[in-house]
Structures are given as C-alpha cells and as structure tokens.
Amino acid sequence: xxxxxxxxxxxxxxxxxxxxxxxxxxxxxxxxxxxxxxxxxxxxxxxxxxxxxxxxxxxxxxxxxxxxxxxxxxxxxxxxxxxxxxxxxxxxxxxxxxxxxxxxxxxxxxxxxxxxxxxxxxxxxxxxxxxxxxxxxxxxxxxxxxxxxxxxxxxxxxxxxxxxxxxxxxxxxxxxxxxx
Amino acid sequence: xxxxxxxxxxxxxxxxxxxxxxxxxxxxxxxxxxxxxxxxxxxxxxxxxxxxxxxxxxxxxxxxxxxxxxxxxxxxxxxxxxxxxxxxxxxxxxxxxxxxxxxxxxxxxxxxxxxxxxxxxxxxxxxxxxxxxxxxxxxxxxxxxxxxxxxxxxxxxxxxxxxxxxxxxxxxxxxxxxxxxxxxxxxxxxxxxxxxxxxxxxxxxxxxxxxxxxxxxxxxxxxxxxxxxxxxxxxxxxxxxxxxxxxxxxxxxxxxxxxxxxxxxxxxxxxxxxxxxxxxxxxxxxxxxxxxxxxxxxxxxxxxxxxxxxxxxxxxxxxxxxxxxxxxxxxxxxxxxxxxxxxxxxxxxxxxxxxxxxxxxxxxxxxxxxxxxxxxxxxxxxxxxxxxxxxxxxxxxxxxxxxxxxxxxxxxxxxxxxxxxxxxxxxxx
Numbered sequence: 001x002x003x004x005x006x007x008x009x010x011x012x013x014x015x016x017x018x019x020x021x022x023x024x025x026x027x028x029x030x031x032x033x034x035x036x037x038x039x040x041x042x043x044x045x046x047x048x049x050x051x052x053x054x055x056x057x058x059x060x061x062x063x064x065x066x067x068x069x070x071x072x073x074x075x076x077x078x079x080x081x082x083x084x085x086x087x088x089x090x091x092x093x094x095x096x097x098x099x100x101x102x103x104x105x106x107x108x109x110x111x112x113x114x115x116x117x118x119x120x121x122x123x124x125x126x127x128x129x130x131x132x133x134x135x136x137x138x139x140x141x142x143x144x145x146x147x148x149x150x151x152x153x154x155x156x157x158x159x160x161x162x163x164x165x166x167x168x169x170x171x172x173x174x175x176x177x178x179x180x
Numbered sequence: 181x182x183x184x185x186x187x188x189x190x191x192x193x194x195x196x197x198x199x200x201x202x203x204x205x206x207x208x209x210x211x212x213x214x215x216x217x218x219x220x221x222x223x224x225x226x227x228x229x230x231x232x233x234x235x236x237x238x239x240x241x242x243x244x245x246x247x248x249x250x251x252x253x254x255x256x257x258x259x260x261x262x263x264x265x266x267x268x269x270x271x272x273x274x275x276x277x278x279x280x281x282x283x284x285x286x287x288x289x290x291x292x293x294x295x296x297x298x299x300x301x302x303x304x305x306x307x308x309x310x311x312x313x314x315x316x317x318x319x320x321x322x323x324x325x326x327x328x329x330x331x332x333x334x335x336x337x338x339x340x341x342x343x344x345x346x347x348x349x350x351x352x353x354x355x356x357x358x359x360x361x362x363x364x365x366x367x368x369x370x371x372x373x374x375x376x377x378x379x380x381x382x383x384x385x386x387x388x389x390x391x392x393x394x395x396x397x398x399x400x401x402x403x404x405x406x407x408x409x410x411x412x413x414x415x416x417x418x419x420x421x422x423x424x425x426x427x428x429x430x431x432x433x434x435x436x437x438x439x440x441x442x443x444x445x446x447x448x449x450x451x452x453x454x455x456x457x458x459x460x461x462x463x464x465x466x467x468x469x470x471x472x473x474x475x476x477x478x479x480x481x482x483x484x485x486x487x488x489x490x491x492x493x494x495x496x497x498x499x500x501x502x503x504x505x506x507x508x509x510x511x512x513x514x515x516x517x518x519x520x521x522x523x524x525x526x527x528x529x530x531x532x533x534x535x536x537x538x539x540x541x542x543x544x545x546x547x548x549x550x551x552x553x554x555x556x557x558x559x560x561x562x563x564x565x566x567x568x569x570x571x572x573x574x575x576x577x578x579x580x581x582x583x584x585x586x587x588x589x590x591x592x593x594x595x596x597x598x599x600x601x602x603x604x605x606x607x608x609x
Contacts (some may be wrong), residue, residue, distance in 0.1 A: 018234060025230035026223050029195075034230070095219055103221040109224075110231045111291060111310060119542050122579040132232045152214050157193045162216060164189070164228050 009049045012061045013042060018110055023103035026095060027073040029086065034046050037076050041069040059104075066100050069133055116166035124159050131156065183211050184261030188218045192225040229489060267341040285315045285350050287330050290337075294326025295484075316348045321361070323484055324497065325543040336376070339364040341540050342533070342584075353377065363394045364539045375411075378407055383431035386411040390425075393538045400432035404444070406538040414439050445510040449605035451582065453498050455598075467597070476520070479588070479596035495588035496598045507581035508603055510534065510562050514578075517586055517602040518558040520549050523595030529588050530558060532565060534580035551594075558587075 004063045017038075024037045045052075045068055052064055077086070087095070117128065138156070142149040191208040194200045199405055200208065211218045253359050289296070296308040299318040308314070308328060310353045317431040319340060327341035332350055344361020348354075353374040356363070359381065367376050369389035376387040380396035383403070390408025394401065403412055405423045413420040414431040421439045423429050455475035460465030464477035479494040500508050516530060528549040534541035546567035549558050562577055585601050 018231065021234060022227040022230040025225045029198075031233060042280060054402070068589050087212065095212065095223065098216070098219050099223050102220065102227055106227055106231065107311070109227055110234075112465055113228065113231050114291070115542070118536065119577075128232070153197060153199060157197060157199075160193055160196065160225070160228065160232075163232075164225055167228065168224070 005050055005054070008054050009046060012065075013045065015107070016062055016065060017042075019062055019103045020069050022106040022109075022138070023066050023099050024069050024073060026099035027070070027104060028076070033076055033080070037069065037072045040076075041065070041072040044068050044072065063100070065097055065169040066103070070096060105171070108171060112167045112170040113163065115170065116163050119158070120159070120162075124155075124162075127152070127155065128159060183215065183218060185221070187211075188215075188221050189225070191210070191401075192222040196225050196229040198514050249360070269277050285333075286313045286409055287316065287348065288313055288333050289325070289328065289352055291329040292333050293328075295322045296320070296326060296328035296340075297322070316350045318345070318347050320345050323482075323493075324584065325531065334370075335368045337366040339540055351422055355379075358394060358396045360397050361395075363396075364392075365394070366391045380431075382415055382433065384413040384415060386413075391538065392423075393535070400430055401575075402428060402430045404428040404538060405452070412439065444507075446506065447581065448506045449509055449511060449514065450603055451500060451508040452600070452602040454600045462497060464496035464598075472588045474599040476599040479593075479598075481593065493588055493590055494593050494596055495560065496596065497584055497586045498598075498601050499584045500582050506534075510577050510580050510582055511605065512563060512578050513606045514562045515604045515606070516546070516558070516560050516562065516565075517600070518584070518585075518598060518606055519555070520587065520596060520598035521555050521601040522589075522597075523553060524592075525550070525552050526589045526592050526594035526596075527551075528556070528558065528585075528596070529590065530560065530565075531586040531588070532562070532577055532582055533584040533586070536580050537585050541580040541583075 020041065021034065021038050021157050024041070025031075025034045028037065045065060048068070052061065086092070115123065120128065127141065129137060130141050138152050139149045142152045145152075188211060191200065191211065193203060194204060195208060198393075202370065202589055208222075213223060217592075276318045280423045289308050289310055292308050292310055295479045297320045298306050298308050298312075298314050299308055299312075308319075314330075319328065319330075321340050321342065321344045324342050326343075327339060330338045330340070330348075332338070332354070335503075336354070338348070338356070340358075341364070344363070345359040345477050346361070346363070347357045347359075349356070354370070354376040355378075356376070357379045363378075365376075365378075365387070367389050370387070371378050378385040378387060378394065380394070380401040381398045382396070383401040385394070385403060387410050388408070390410055391406040392408075392410055393406070403410060403423055405425050405427055407425050409422050409424045411420060411429060412423050416433055419439045421429060421441060423441060426444045429439055430442070431439060455462070455466060455477055456469065459477070464480050467473075467476050467478055469475045477496040477498070479496050482493045482495060484491045484493050510532070516532070518530060522528075528551050530543045530546040530549070532546075534544065544562070546558070546560045546565050547561070549556075565577055582603060587596065587598050587601075589596055
C-alpha cells in the first residue's frame with residue numbers, strides 16, 4: 001500500500017469505525033467479542049485495502065467494510081460455539097441483513113446521541129458518565145451511592161429508553177425548523 | 181407490529197444489558213423472527229449501546245478524565261484494554277503517516293445544528309455539514325438555535341452559536357475575528373510566542389491554552405474564562421488585563437477606567453427583566469412606556485432558510501449574560517413567565533438558550549401557546565420545555581444556566597410585543 005492509499009484508509013476508517021462497530025455489535029452479544037472482531041476486521045481491511053476501489057462512491061467503503069466484518073463475525077462465532085444469548089441462524093441472518101441499514105447511519109445516530117446526552121438531567125448524566133465514560137462497574141457505582149445494583153440497572157434501562165426515543169425523534173426530524 | 185412496542189423496547193433493552201432470562205430470550209427471538217419493525221428497533225437499541233460504550237474515557241462534559249491504570253479497571257478489563265490499546269496503536273501509527281505535514285490547515289466540522297455556512301476561497305457560500313473539512317475562511321451561523329463545532333488539527337475546539345459571524349485563519353499562528361455572536365473555545369497549548377489571537381469589534385484576546393466563552397457585538401465583548409487564563413486588551417484605549425479562571429471581563433467603549441475582573445459568582449434561581457431600563461442585550465424594536473403601555477420590545481422579522489424550506493420568524497429576544505453576573509440556573513421547579521400583547525390570534529413559541537459549564541447547553545422549546553388578540557401571559561414550567569426537535573417535556577433544561585429567552589411566532593406576523601420576562605423559582609435551595 002502506498003502513502004496515498006494509507007491516507008485514504010485512515011480517512012475512511014476514522015470516519016466509519018463507529019458504523020463498523022455498530023454493525024458488529026448488532027451480530028454479537030458479548031462486548032469482548034465486538035472489540036476482538038472490530039480489531040481483526042480492521043486489520044483485514046488494512047491488508048486488503050489496495051483491492052478496494054477508492055474511485056467510486058465513498059459509501060461503498062461501508063458495504064465493503066460490513067462484508068469483511070460479517071465474515072469476521074462468522075469466524076468468531078464458529079470459534080466460540082453457542083451461548084444462550086445467540087439467536088438461531090434464521091434470526092441472525094434476518095438481523096444481519098437489516099443491520100447494514102441501521103449501522104449505515106451510525107454517525108448520525110452518534111451525533112444525535114451527543115445532543116441527547118447533553119440534555120439529560122445532571123444525576124442521569126453522572127450515572128451514564130460513570131458507567132460508560134469512566135467504565136466503573138455498576139455494582140461499584142451502586143455501592144458508592146448506597147443503592148442496589150438492581151435498582152441502578154433499572155435506572156440505566158430507563159435512561160437508555162429515553163436516549164433511544166430522543167434519538168428516534170431527532171433522526172425523524174432532520175430538517176425540522178429548530179431555529180429562530 | 182403485532183407485539184406491543186413497549187414489550188419490544190423492554191426486551192431489546194434487557195438484552196443489551198444482559199438481563200434477560202431464558203424465557204424472555206426465547207420471547208425476544210420469536211418476536212424478532214416475526215417482525216421487521218421489531219428487528220429494526222432491536223438493532224437501534226444495540227447500536228445505541230455500541231455508541232455509548234465507544235465513549236469510554238470520554239466524559240459527557242468533554243473534560244479529560246484522570247488517566248487510569250489497568251489496576252483501576254480490575255483484572256477482567258485487562259484483555260479489553262489490551263485490544264483497545266493495540267487498535268489505538270495501529271490507528272495512531274496510520275494517523276502519524278497521514279499527518280506528517282506540519283502546515284496542515286484543515287479544520288474538521290464536527291457538528292452542525294441548524295444552519296452553518298462557510299465562504300470558500302473562491303467566494304462561494306456553502307452550507308456546512310458534519311465531517312466537512314474546511315481550511316479557514318468566513319464562517320457564519322444563522323438563527324438563535326444554530327451552532328457549529330470545529331476541530332483544528334492540533335485538537336483546538338471552537339463552538340460558534342446563534343447569529344454569529346467569524347473569520348478564521350489557521351495558517352500558522354491561529355487568528356479568529358468574531359464580528360458578532362458567541363464563541364466557546366477549548367484551545368490546546370499553542371507554540372511559544374504564537375498565541376491564538378481573537379479579535380472582536382471592541383477587544384483583542386491572546387490565548388495560549390485554555391477554556392473560555394466569548395460573546396461579542398458592536399458595543400461590547402464579554403469574556404468568561406473557565407480554565408487557564410486569557411490576556412484581554414480593550415481596543416478603544418489599549419487597557420489590558422490577564423483574565424484568570426472563573427473570572428469574566430466586559431470590554432466596551434468606556435475608556436479610561438480599569439478593565440475590571442469580575443469573579444464568577446454563585447448561581448441564582450430567579451431573574452426578571454422588564455424593558456423600562458432600555459434595550460441592552462435585546463433583539464427587537466424597543467418602545468418606551470407611553471399611554472398606559474409599559475416599555476416593551478416589538479418583534480422583528482427574520483427569514484430563516486434551510487434546504488428548500490423558508491420560514492419568516494417574528495421574534496424578540498432578551499439576553500441574560502451581559503447584564504447579570506450571576507448565572508441564572510434553571511431547576512425542576514423553575515417557571516418561565518412572559519407578559520405581552522398580540523394584535524391577532526396566533527400560536528406563540530418560547531425558546532430558552534442555555535449553557536452548561538460555560539459551553540452551549542442546548543435550546544429548549546415551549547410550543548404552541550395559543551394567544552388571542554390583546555394581552556397574553558405565558559406561565560410555563562421548565563419541565564414543559566423540550567430539547568431541539570423534541571416534543572415538549574421529553575428532556576428538560578434542568579441544571580442548565582439560562583443565556584437568552586426568545587418569544588416568537590412563525591410564518592404569521594401578529595404584532596408580537598413583550599414587556600416582561602421572568603424566571604420564577606418557587607423556593608430557594
């Protein structure tokens with residue numbers, strides 16, 4: 001790969017890493033697996049990037065990246081065997097087909113998420129910050145706040161619901177007036 | 181979908197947090213097999229979880245997190261850290277290859293809300309979108325609810341919001357002229373002897389590395405420093421002062437006196453503005469008290485265009501920052517009170533522009549208050565305000581500091597006049 005191709009790869013991958021991660025996350029339950037597959041898929045993309053036609057539509061990178069990620073997901077599943085969180089082959093196939101469309105707009109979703117997070121009340125923002133931003137285990141956050149882990153899981157579930165619905169509204173009104 | 185949306189949300193949410201039992205797992209699988217809409221919602225929850233998890237190490241207020249060691253994360257996190265670290269090393273190596281040009285003048289547009297424009301080197305006005313790359317030039321945001329976030333190659337972040345106009349030069353020593361509007365900046369340490377220079381109509385600022393907010397118009401500039409320090413120079417007389425963290429200055433036309441440092445004070449929860457003292461920090465036509473009418477602001481019209489849609493907005497606006505040193509904090513029991521008149525029935529909207537920790541904190545709308553001809557009073561709890569593009573009451577502006585209040589009608593001129601705006605807190609804490 002020459003210098004120009006290296007630069008192109010960095011540009012594409014920086015821009016679409018979130019989409020690829022979301023695509024992989026839609027196929028796997030465990031997050032260690034998601035990290036592992038994203039890493040292996042990125043290395044495969046890097047090695048094969050000279051086979052990718054950069055003269056076409058930029059969005060074709062996503063289709064190419066999803067195809068590689070899908071293959072890496074299958075390899076990972078084969079190596080791990082079945083656990084109870086894995087859906088049947090039929091449901092996996094259905095999800096994989098539709099995940100491309102959902103993960104394709106992950107950048108927009110992340111921008112909407114940024115705005116929605118800013119609008120959370122302070123206490124909820126701090127909880128999300130602790131669990132996701134700082135990576136503190138929920139049981140630890142619960143201990144620090146004198147609450148049960150179960151109660152915090154419920155609060156987090158409500159926050160997740162609120163964020164998801166906030167994102168849905170933002171994505172459904174991309175050209176809303178929203179200004180004065 | 182044949183299953184209730186609530187049921188699907190509950191199961192998708194539970195799957196993301198690993199809290200489904202075997203029966204619920206089977207129930208979810210059955211629903212996913214049958215319903216495309218359920219699959220879509222499930223995938224959206226999963227992508228939300230992915231986006232949240234990819235924020236590791238990023239605080240929601242975007243301030244740096246104290247660096248952790250593997251010991252802080254616990255043994256179960258070490259493989260994850262190793263994977264993440266190797267990916268980062270790979271990408272940093274690639275980025276190093278990519279960024280060997282020390283004169284790189286690219287500025288990345290990280291976020292656009294509302295309308296943002298850039299004039300390119302050929303003089304063409306271009307609407308900006310997230311992920312655009314520009315190389316300095318003239319930048320504008322139009323409309324009170326618009327904002328634009330830019331990231332320079334050295335990591336310096338600039339947020340421009342509201343009706344703002346600026347010229348940015350990142351070729352060598354950075355320079356920004358803020359002709360009008362609002363800037364929030366997080367400036368990384370600049371090379372020795374080459375501070376980031378910022379000019380407004382009334383002041384100049386030298387920035388070596390800090391976080392600050394700046395409001396400017398033709399009459400005054402208000403600088404509020406959150407971290408580090410900024411050297412401020414009043415243009416009319418050259419009076420200069422070093423502004424430390426948690427202090428502000430206002431530089432206007434008043435020459436000869438000291439450029440006073442104003443310490444940031446504790447927040448207040450109540451605020452009131454009538455128009456009897458004049459039109460400072462307002463938008464609209466100011467009318468003095470006469471014939472039994474109080475002093476008031478008459479709405480001015482503003483054409484807003486986005487894409488192929490145009491709207492005429494008739495609005496007034498009252499600012500909080502310049503006239504009040506204490507931030508006005510909104511809380512769950514705050515209410516917004518507006519007195520005014522209209523000359524024909526119309527739907528009124530109120531918008532609160534806020535800040536959180538000195539930076540843009542979002543715009544919140546109270547929609548569709550129907551007013552009849554004559555005087556009106558709007559009394560709305562902040563819990564009835566919703567975020568931009570939101571339906572009212574979804575997510576509220578609690579714990580944010582109020583910066584401006586807008587009252588407006590859209591596409592219908594009803595002779596809107598406002599005489600009094602107030603934030604009422606039912607009890608002090």
